[in-house]
Amino acid sequence: MTAGQITAIQPLQEAPHQAGVAPFGPKPRRISAGRIGIYAFLVVAALFFLIPVYIMIVTSLKGMPEIRLGHLFNLPGEPTFQPWADAWLHACTGRDCNGLSPGFYNSVKITLPSVIISIICASINGYALTFWPYKGANLLFGLLVFGAFVPYQVVIYPLIIGLSSVGLFASLPGIIIVHTIFGMPILTLLFRNFYAAIPVELFKAARVDGAGFWRIFFYIMLPMSVPITVVAVILQVTGIWNDFLFGIVFAGRSNWPMTVQLNNIVNTTTGVREYNVNMAATILTAAVPLLIYFISGRWFVRGIAAGAVKG
């Protein structure tokens, strides 16, 4: 529950990966019936994880008449990409029928600056906390970690009032500030733990040579921070892209991110439900984080283990 416990996550994740490497693993060799049981369990579990998305992909490629036949698992008889085009360009939320594409651009506009600003803030925090702890700095850090566990509902309303008093509520800068705030606890923790592992002699040597706070940060610490920054970027891009609550509350109608648009398109009560369009829209919304997941692989696992605290 405290900083120490979260720190423990990272070394755990570093545990050596043994598949196909060690000829003798930790466990006694099983008889072949046991092996079959193991694979049977894993395959059934894999089906549980795969089937819902299989259904989505297959259905998004069917026409509505084919869907009404109800053969959920069948491959599309006449595959069509029309639902995908409709989802992107014409799907309706209420009276607006511009599809998901405005939501996509909004999400990009929200995610890029939020990721950059939150990571800059957090890396400076982590650096200052590790090498320049001033009086009260650790108390501030404790409060920040506490913030990682607080239910968002306790903070949302004061933030609404605070942001509207400076005219930033329901605006792009407003939602960027909100994402920076809620990303700060976990990112600061990440960077602080990373800098704490750097030999302090390096810092002292730079101090002896006369380098100050910013010089050491930009010329020594920042170039060393590439790995942790990659983890932070993965964490933030997926986290902010997938956000729904902050987007719907703080972004304002004209900046609604993709997740909010998607929910509006799908859960709209008027008109005929076009399941194929809805599912195509859902896949499109999930595409960006999934792409990051499949490209980043092992980095992603590290990131979520450290960052799932953010929820």
Next chain:
Amino acid sequence: MRKSWRHRFHLPAVIGTIPMILVALGVFVIGIGFSVLWSFTSSKLFPTYDFVGLAQYRRLWADNRWLVSVNNIWFFGLMSITCNMVFGYLLAVFMDQRIRQEDLFRSIFLYPFAMSLIVTGLVWQWALDPNLGLQEALRNWGWSSFSFAPLVSAETALYALVVAGIWQGSGVTMAILLAGLRGIDEDIWKAARVDGIPTWRTHVSIVAPMMKGAFATAFVLQCVGVVRVYDLVIAMTGGGPGIATSMPAVYVIQLITVRQNVGQGMAGATMMLLPVLIVLAFSGILLWRRTRRQEAGV
């Protein structure tokens, strides 16, 4: 020169961390302070400072929708954390059997976590839709009496949420626990085998207790996720049927935005904060006692 790097109050460090100071104090202390303060007022759409004592809390606990929400979060939390842990541990144990294609399986178990809870909710809404999903598919395959539509009925909708939550989150539990399993010394397994202890017994009595840290991490992640569950409910059931799957997080947001009853909403939010505070204080005391004991030992 020498003097300055022992300086405890270095100005650039303070300037560099101004965002942190603002967030830690401004949001997580003053912001929460105001939330609690407003829970004692009669605020409607905008905050007022007309104090009404505990009236908002009395109204809150007299509201059936809130009572249902509180029941739901306990039920959902217990169910989903238990299932998630058991399923995640089983996955981790099976993954640890030197299987082929481990990376493939790992990717499959984890990928739902990369997706938004909105996406998860929608996916499962369709899979369980009586006119479109599993029920209809199995009926078309000839099992015409098959009936499975948990989202339509108030009694079962919560179970459907649990399943969707497990689908999205158990891969993470698996990853954390698998790392924990891999961190255990091979000699423990060998010793247990020499002593003739069955494998399942070794897991339950020896290995699982040694993985306290990994379990604690996974458990904390689950708890934080459960308290905040919002997106999943909105996308999958919208709190329905009726109010059957309402949750405190959904209830509070509705009071603030739709029903414009800030005072009572803040009372609800404060009630959500309370268990978190208690748990944090409890673990803080434990930590403090442990360090004190260590110091006394030295």
